[in-house]
Amino acid sequence: MGDQPLGNADITEASGKAAGAEASRGIGFPRIYDLLMWILTRGREQQYREELLDLAGVAPGHCVLDIGCGTGTQAIATYRRAQPGGSVVGIDVSENMLTTARRKVHRAGVDIAFHHADAARLPFDDGRFNLVTITTVMHMIPPSRRRLCLSEASRVLRCGGRLLLIDYAGNLETRSHWSAKHGRHGRFDLYSLSEPLSDEGLDELDGGPLRWLSLHFLRATKRRTFAEPLSDSP
Numbered sequence: 001m002g003d004q005p006l007g008n009a010d011i012t013e014a015s016g017k018a019a020g021a022e023a024s025r026g027i028g029f030p031r032i033y034d035l036l037m038w039i040l041t042r043g044r045e046q047q048y049r050e051e052l053l054d055l056a057g058v059a060p061g062h063c064v065l066d067i068g069c070g071t072g073t074q075a076i077a078t079y080r081r082a083q084p085g086g087s088v089v090g091i092d093v094s095e096n097m098l099t100t101a102r103r104k105v106h107r108a109g110v111d112i113a114f115h116h117a118d119a120a121r122l123p124f125d126d127g128r129f130n131l132v133t134i135t136t137v138m139h140m141i142p143p144s145r146r147r148l149c150l151s152e153a154s155r156v157l158r159c160g161g162r163l164l165l166i167d168y169a170g171n172l173e174t175r176s177h178w179s180a181k182h183g184r185h186g187r188f189d190l191y192s193l194s195e196p197l198s199d200e201g202l203d204e205l206d207g208g209p210l211r212w213l214s215l216h217f218l219r220a221t222k223r224r225t226f227a228e229p230l231s232d233s234p
């Protein structure tokens with residue numbers, strides 16, 4: 001099963017080791033976060049989520065990992081799109097966000113496993129997923145750990161599997177939405193990850209602006225090697 005993590009000891013170790021001085025502690029206010037998303041998307045968050053799924057190419061049967069899953073809204077939408085036969089796993093460093101995500105999943109009557117783990121140390125075997133999504137998370141990760149996160153995302157992807165990154169990008173002047181300009185959002189440029197992605201074995205890069213919150217996407221495919229079997233591409 002692609003959605004099985006390693007043992008509990010590994011999960012604890014993953015969270016613990018990653019929680020060094022530089023590691024992010026994530027977001028601790030799930031209710032405010034959800035309210036903010038509702039306000040920022042003007043009540044059309046579901047539409048925003050569906051458009052991300054279109055970009056990711058989620059289809060029935062896909063085995064998906066959502067890194068920095070937050071309160072689980074994206075994971076639930078992904079799960080529905082991946083049926084029949086698909087599975088979704090979410091990880092986050094914030095227990096508060098995960099508690100809300102688990103509550104939402106219970107209410108929605110869907111089957112998604114959430115794990116407390118750091119994007120820089122994923123508690124999964126190599127090549128478990130055919131799609132990995134990282135939506136509005138990388139700007140929160142300290143620059144020195146970003147490459148590690150990409151390396152981990154690449155490691156858990158099957159050959160031919162896809163990575164979708166959503167985040168803030170481009171010059172500040174080109175960012176029309178106020179939320180893309182301030183603090184960490186304003187300092188981050190998603191396209192600075194293009195080269196590291198390629199170094200981590202992710203090719204066929206494409207990217208561009210979304211019509212939401214001045215966000216952009218970057219999409220890449222895990223390079224096939226002679227040693228590894230082909231996966232069903234997402």
Ligand SMILES: C[S@@+](CC[C@H](N)C(=O)[O-])C[C@H]1O[C@@H](n2cnc3c(N)ncnc32)[C@H](O)[C@@H]1O
Nearest residue numbers: 024026027068069070092093094118119135137
């Ligand atoms: C802006 S929220 C986005 C949540 C979700 N992906 C979404 O689209 O709504 C960023 C999330 O990333 C989590 N996060 C930050 N650093 C992380 C890390 N190093 N590893 C895993 N999750 C992290 C935060 O706790 C938070 O839930």
